[in-house]
Structure formats: structure tokens, C-alpha cells
Amino acid sequence: MSQSLLSIRGLTKAYPGVVANDDVSFEIGKGEVHALLGENGAGKSTLVKMIYGLVKPDAGEMVLDGRSYVPAEPSMARQLGVAMVFQHFSLFDALNVAENIALGMENPPRPRDLAGRIREVSELYGLPLDPFRTVGDLSAGERQRVEIVRCLLQDPKLLIMDEPTSVLTPQEVEILFRTLMKLRDEGTAILYISHKLEEIRALCDGATILRLGKKVGTCVPKETTARAMAEMMVGSELHTPSREAKAPGAVRLALKGLSVKSPGEFGTSLKGISLEVRAGEVLGLAGVAGNGQDELLGALSGEILSAPAMVEFDGTPVGGMGPMARRRLGLLTGPEERLGHAAAPDMSLTENALLTGAERRGLMSNGFLKWGKARSFAEEVIARFDVRTPGPEVAARALSGGNLQKFVIGREVMQNPQVLVVNQPTWGVDAAAAATIRQAILDLAAGGTAVIVISQDLDELMEISDRFAALNEGRLSDIRPAQGLTVDEIGLMMGGSHGMEVAHV
Amino acid sequence: MLKLEKRRQPSQVWAYLAPVVAVVATMVAGGLLFAFLGKDPLLAIRTIFWDPLFGEFAFYYRPQMLVKGAPLVLIAIGLSLGFRAGIWNIGAEGQYIMGAIAGAGVALAFYPLEAWWLFPLMVICGALGGCLWAMIPAALRVIFGTNEILVSLMLVYVAEQFLASVSLGLLKNPEGYGFPGSRNLQQYPSAHNAELIAGSGMHWGVVAALIAVIMAYILLNRHLLGFQIRLTGEAPRAARFAGVKPKQLVLLCMGLAGALAGMAGLFEVAGPSGRISIDFNAGYGFTAIIVAFLGRLHPVGILLAGLLMALTYIGGEIAQSSMGLSSSAIQVFQGMLLFFLLMVDVLTNYRLKLAKAETA
Numbered sequence A: 001m002s003q004s005l006l007s008i009r010g011l012t013k014a015y016p017g018v019v020a021n022d023d024v025s026f027e028i029g030k031g032e033v034h035a036l037l038g039e040n041g042a043g044k045s046t047l048v049k050m051i052y053g054l055v056k057p058d059a060g061e062m063v064l065d066g067r068s069y070v071p072a073e074p075s076m077a078r079q080l081g082v083a084m085v086f087q088h089f090s091l092f093d094a095l096n097v098a099e100n101i102a103l104g105m106e107n108p109p110r111p112r113d114l115a116g117r118i119r120e121v122s123e124l125y126g127l128p129l130d131p132f133r134t135v136g137d138l139s140a141g142e143r144q145r146v147e148i149v150r151c152l153l154q155d156p157k158l159l160i161m162d163e164p165t166s167v168l169t170p171q172e173v174e175i176l177f178r179t180l181m182k183l184r185d186e187g188t189a190i191l192y193i194s195h196k197l198e199e200i201r202a203l204c205d206g207a208t209i210l211r212l213g214k215k216v217g218t219c220v221p222k223e224t225t226a227r228a229m230a231e232m233m234v235g236s237e238l239h240t241p242s243r244e245a246k247a248p249g250a251v252r253l254a255l256k257g258l259s260v261k262s263p264g265e266f267g268t269s270l271k272g273i274s275l276e277v278r279a280g281e282v283l284g285l286a287g288v289a290g291n292g293q294d295e296l297l298g299a300l301s302g303e304i305l306s307a308p309a310m311v312e313f314d315g316t317p318v319g320g321m322g323p324m325a326r327r328r329l330g331l332l333t334g335p336e337e338r339l340g341h342a343a344a345p346d347m348s349l350t351e352n353a354l355l356t357g358a359e360r361r362g363l364m365s366n367g368f369l370k371w372g373k374a375r376s377f378a379e380e381v382i383a384r385f386d387v388r389t390p391g392p393e394v395a396a397r398a399l400s401g402g403n404l405q406k407f408v409i410g411r412e413v414m415q416n417p418q419v420l421v422v423n424q425p426t427w428g429v430d431a432a433a434a435a436t437i438r439q440a441i442l443d444l445a446a447g448g449t450a451v452i453v454i455s456q457d458l459d460e461l462m463e464i465s466d467r468f469a470a471l472n473e474g475r476l477s478d479i480r481p482a483q484g485l486t487v488d489e490i491g492l493m494m495g496g497s498h499g500m501e502v503a504h505v
Numbered sequence B: 001m002l003k004l005e006k007r008r009q010p011s012q013v014w015a016y017l018a019p020v021v022a023v024v025a026t027m028v029a030g031g032l033l034f035a036f037l038g039k040d041p042l043l044a045i046r047t048i049f050w051d052p053l054f055g056e057f058a059f060y061y062r063p064q065m066l067v068k069g070a071p072l073v074l075i076a077i078g079l080s081l082g083f084r085a086g087i088w089n090i091g092a093e094g095q096y097i098m099g100a101i102a103g104a105g106v107a108l109a110f111y112p113l114e115a116w117w118l119f120p121l122m123v124i125c126g127a128l129g130g131c132l133w134a135m136i137p138a139a140l141r142v143i144f145g146t147n148e149i150l151v152s153l154m155l156v157y158v159a160e161q162f163l164a165s166v167s168l169g170l171l172k173n174p175e176g177y178g179f180p181g182s183r184n185l186q187q188y189p190s191a192h193n194a195e196l197i198a199g200s201g202m203h204w205g206v207v208a209a210l211i212a213v214i215m216a217y218i219l220l221n222r223h224l225l226g227f228q229i230r231l232t233g234e235a236p237r238a239a240r241f242a243g244v245k246p247k248q249l250v251l252l253c254m255g256l257a258g259a260l261a262g263m264a265g266l267f268e269v270a271g272p273s274g275r276i277s278i279d280f281n282a283g284y285g286f287t288a289i290i291v292a293f294l295g296r297l298h299p300v301g302i303l304l305a306g307l308l309m310a311l312t313y314i315g316g317e318i319a320q321s322s323m324g325l326s327s328s329a330i331q332v333f334q335g336m337l338l339f340f341l342l343m344v345d346v347l348t349n350y351r352l353k354l355a356k357a358e359t360a
Helices: A044-051 A074-079 A097-103 A111-124 A140-152 A170-185 A197-203 A226-234 A293-301 A323-329 A349-357 A371-384 A401-413 A431-446 A458-464 A487-493 B012-036 B041-049 B058-084 B092-110 B118-144 B148-168 B204-222 B224-234 B236-242 B246-270 B284-294 B299-323 B327-349
Strands: A004-015 A018-029 A033-037 A059-064 A082-085 A158-162 A189-193 A206-211 A214-219 A251-260 A270-278 A282-286 A311-313 A331-334 A419-423 A450-454 A467-472 B002-006 B350-354
Touching (some): A018 A033, A018 A044, A018 A189, A018 A206, A033 A170, A044 A158, A044 A189, A074 A082, A097 A140, A111 A140, A140 A170, A170 A189, A170 A197, A214 A226, A226 A431, A251 A450, A270 A293, A282 A431, A282 A458, A293 A331, A293 A450, A323 B236, A331 A401, A349 A371, A349 A401, A349 B224, A349 B236, A371 A401, A401 A431, A419 A431, B012 B327, B058 B092, B058 B246, B058 B284, B092 B246, B092 B284, B118 B148, B148 B246, B204 B246, B204 B299, B224 B236, B224 B246, B327 B350
Parallel strands (some): A018 A214, A082 A158, A282 A450, A282 A467, A331 A419, A419 A450
Antiparallel strands (some): A004 A059, A206 A214, A251 A311, B002 B350
């Protein structure tokens, strides 16, 4: 960390109504793993997009390797040695690994030469990869390898990684970390963006913390506690959800060998899932993205129908019922995707409150809608969950991710559900809002609701679950009491390293 | 350099202003077009927009506005429901023809029987005819996933051929001296869709159009079904999550649009037109698409847009006869209206911004 590689001085970028980055400065040294920390909306993405040439700063300058650095577009950034692995992969499922990599290159070499280069680089960094496999068949961890190898082929000086571990099992994270450390030892600098503070403590040499677009501090992660870092991000003390232990009641929801085909071509079909949730209990379901979470939520919400007896609610078969009928019974769900699935982006919050609340909150009679009541229901949700919005007539898409998430979860919570199933309830939500949502879920359970939380955030699941299981390729692992589970055990339940080889370093 | 920037919220102001701006832009561009054709642009615009309402012969043209506007509004209301839900029925012209044939066919089958129930029966059959014709693309989409845009459009040409066939054969007037076309329903009292008040242009089709406007307004704003229609158009996945059954919605929206178009056809054939003939259809089914969008798919907007389109039709005819403007020029003029509307529409969701000189 002796020499500075990239120096960022006073970068500022404003969007209409919001300053995404306000006079941000920091340095990344050669061979340093530098963490960029901050809640959602703190401006991390805008900052790295400016470094990668996707967004032009309004003010400020960057210096790379002693020379002024003004990337006009990503291809120029790549030429100058800046590479980026995005949180969402940009790969074509139907093409093979080599074809996907060639697509991202300026002057791709002949396929056979490229395959050789891919093998070479992937072996060197302990990321075994078959250039001729179809990407659609790869696990999330392997897809990420494709993205990383694509970057490494350019011999980068700086590698930017945006939330790389959100799609990995603990074992896969370990493999990734070994690769990153080898890169660091060879002098490559890494800019690492993550929410996961323990990871940052294990990996990073320095950290810059952003809040509301401004740099609020720096720290050496290895010498700082996770809690201290979290409080720097939030700017206030963190509230940890709490609950009282309670004996679970009767079985409310039972899945009996639930098997359904995924409606999407590259989706994951559910294979023989059996589970029971009792009143007052929280069942946590972990799993790497794309292992059947969406399909399970769909099968429970009624968007995907199954044989009636496969889903039982209070002993009644409901597998063949649609979403409305299930809601009437008290089986409520909250999907992962807020915009477009849980809420209609261009409709007002009042209309979105009506979207699932019409029946249980008595917002209509004989099919005729009661707008006054719908509006007050929306206002209730806004008040109780502290949704920051000028009012219920605002369009859903105008809300920030965290606020909209509070609204759509609150909408279900306030309908007095018998069974609540949520997928990624705090995905992309800031720490304070996440704590509110988790507390609401725990309060519901304390009131006798049976809750299933599907999440990729293991810390979250360990915090709120009574029992724990993992989805892996559409199958469910054994269900075990959450208390006393080790990270290794959880990792194995999630499918271990999915057959990925450990880095040969 | 001008740049488009997405608004956080759709602009309410522009949603209302867009049609007005579009009409003004059409007048300007249309005026230029007429000037290039060697006509006085101001006179042409005046002839099209002013004379039918306030000119010397306005007493004759004003009722015509209702006669021309009613089918446009009736059809456009039906189409707008589907358009809101992302169901693109552009074959209303065919449904209009089939409704007319079905309704007139019933009347001709009972000729010369006089009975009070004949006209209501014709209306029902007209609606059914249009509805069933629309069910073909709807069912094909639901069962086989075909594209309803293509199928509904192609069926227009099938309907036109069918119209020609019955005009020359099945429904041909036996006392018509061999001329193509059916008996004139205007001369068949029980079947005649006469003016309700003489000289007003007000016939049952106008009443039906007004009822359709009111019902559509209530449906979209007060009823769960209307909410589901809007939700499906805005966010299909959220609609499924809410419990909308997409296939049923396709059948319903297409069926309703077809029924309304069929009714429009029946009111036309039993009233202003009087008989089934080869050239019975006058393009109302296609113009109604413009009317639906010009009216922002909003029932009240459609009512106003329908009257405006009727005005350009009548004004266009006057301009053709009095100024010698070609009918194609008038059609271009009407097309411009939709063109400008779609263009100005962008401003509802985007704002124009002067971009600073790029530093790159």
C-alpha cells in the first residue's frame, strides 16, 4: 500500500433532486483491497460507475498511476486497466463461456486461442472453468468466475467488485477470497463493495464509508468492529430486533412433496419440497439466488398452481387456488422484486395498497372499490412503517428501494396474516429499515402468525429464524433448529461449493 | 443539444396538455401541407375546424358530428379497455362489419314483420356478431399464444370479403333490380334506427355511446375489474400476483371491444347508412384507434376526441368539396394528429433538458 494507484479528488455527481456523490475523495494503493461501505442510496454505485466510465462526474478529478484519468466510456477504462465485475451478471445463458467472454472484448482472438487463454488464466488463479460449457448450466458461483476471468484477461490494475458474495455460499466465498488475495499479492488493487461487514473485516486493508453521498469516514476494517462500521454507515445507533421465546402452536401451513415446473426456461423447478410451519414460528430458508426461491414463493402465493394436496393451509388443500382465494384464507406473500411484482411502478401507493389489501381490509364491496378506505389503509402503512413519502398519491416508482420495501412488507403485515411468506424482505434496504422490517416479522410471529422468510442474507436468517433450511437446485435440505448451527453446516446445507474446485493457490 | 430526462413521476400537466399541443401542431403542419398544395392554409384550417360548427351551414353539420362521432366513441371505448391492459385489438373495423351484418341479417330475416322487439334483438345480435368475431383472435392468443395484433388485423380483410359476398348474394335486395346491397332498413320501421329528435342527429347509437362512456368511467375508476385492467397494463407480473387471470382478461377485453364495435356497426347500418353494401364500412374501426389514443384511453377524453375526429371528417369533406383538397391530403392531416400526439406524449414521462457541452 506504499504507492497510490487511483486517487479520487472531490468527485461530485448530482441527479435531479438528489446529490448522489458530494465531494468524495479517497486513495487506493497498489495491491490494496479497499472497501467501499455504505447503505443503499449512499452513492456507492454512482461512484464506481464514474470510475468505470459509465457516468461522467459533474466536478472533481481522478488520477490513475500518476496521470489524469478521464474515462469517457467503459472500453476506455478497460484499456487503462480498470475492470469491473457487476452484481448482476451480464451473460447470455444460451452461449458458452468462451463466446460470452469474446462478446465483451474489443478485438476477440480466434475462439481456439481464446479458449486456451481462458484455461491458462483460470488455472493460474485457481478458478477452473471449461470454456465450452453453456452458461445457462453454470451455478451462480461459476458464472461469477466467468465475469472475473473476463476481467483478468485484460490484466487489470484495478478490479472493482460490486457485492460479489451476495450470490455465493460460504464455501464459494472462501474460494473467491483466496483468488482475490492472490491477485492482491501480485499487485492488483481491488475496490470491494459490500454490505457484509464481517467479510470486509476478513478481506480488506482499508475502507471508505459513504453516507448520503458524502464520505463520512475511513477505517482499517481489521481493527474496527462490525458494529462500529455499521453505525458509521447509518450515522446512529443500531437497533437489534428482539423477541420473546414462545412455544410454537398448531401447524398452519404444510407442503407435502411440492413439485412444480418453473414457468421460465432457465428457472428452477421445485422438486419434492416438504415442510411444516407452526403458528408463532419463523422458518428461515437460505439458498443462493436461482435455486428455486422465486418458484417457491410463486407456488405459495398462488401464481404457480400445483396439485391441491401439495399445499395445505390449516389442513385444507389450497394448491389449486389462485392468489385471491389464498389471501382470503390468510396466506399472504411478499415477493422479492418490489417494482413490477410486489408493486406496480406507475400506480400510486393507494392503488398499490389495494393491490393485495382489497379483500382482507374490506376495501371493496361487490367489486366496487372504496378509494377513501384504500387511501387510509395506505396512510396507515406509511405511518406505522415510517415510509418516507409526501403522501399516498405518489407513484411507487418515486420511492427509494428501502421505503418501497417497507411499504410492500407493511401492506402484508397489516392485513393480519395467518401465514406470511416473504422472499428477500430486506434486500437492498438500509440497516435501519431492515431492522424495522425484521422486528415487524418477529412481532407477527409473536402474535401467532406462521412465517417463512426466504433470504440470501444468512445473518438475517440466523437473527430471526427458529428453524432453518436451505434450498438447493429446487430441493429443500433437512430442516434444523437455527440455534447452534455453524457457518460450515449452513454452507453444506446450501449445497457446499457446488462442486467448484478450491483455488489452487 | 437537447436531451430527454426521465421524470420521477409522470407529469399531470402534460397528460392533459399533450392532446391540445398535438392538435395545434397538427394545424400548423397541416397548414404547411395545404400551402404546398397551393391552397390557402388559413382558409383550409378554418373550413375544417370552424365551418362545421359555426359556419353558414352549421345547422346541417352539427347533427352530423353526432352521427360520425357516435360510432367512433363507441368503438374507441371498447378498444381503450384492451389497450389499457396491453391487449392490442386493431381489428375493430372487422368487428364493426360483422356486427352490422349480424344485426341487419336478423332484421332482413324477419322482414316485413313489424314488432317492438325487433330492434332490441338486432342490437343484441349486432353486439354478438362483433363479439364472436373478436373472440377468434382472443381465443387463438389464449390457446396458442398467437399475436392478436396480426390476427385481428387480418380478420378485417376476411370480414370485408364476407361483406362483399353477402351484399352480392345472401342479403341482396330481391327487389333491387340486380344492384348489389341489401334492402334499405330506413324503410323498415321496426328495424330503423331513426333519429330520436328530428334534425338533431341523435339516434340510439349516440345514446349507447354516452352510456358506454359513463360505464367505462365507472368501471375503470370504481370497479375491481377496471383496476385489474389498468394493473395488467402497468405491471403484468404484479397483476398476476394480485390474482388477475390474464387469459380471462384477454377474452373479456377483446369480447367487450368486439361487442361495442359490433353495436356501432348495427346502429350505422340500421340508421345513417341504411343498408348493407360492398362499401358499407368507412374506416371507423381504424379511426377509433386514433380516437382512443387521442383521448388518452380515458373515457371522457375519448368522448372529446371522438367529437374532434368527427369534426375533421366533416370539415375535411367540406374542404374537399369547396376547396378541392384531395381526400388523401385530409387523411394525411388526420394521421398527423396521431403522429404528433405520440410525439408530444413523450413529455408526460420525460422532460426536455438542454445538455451542457459534453466534456470527453
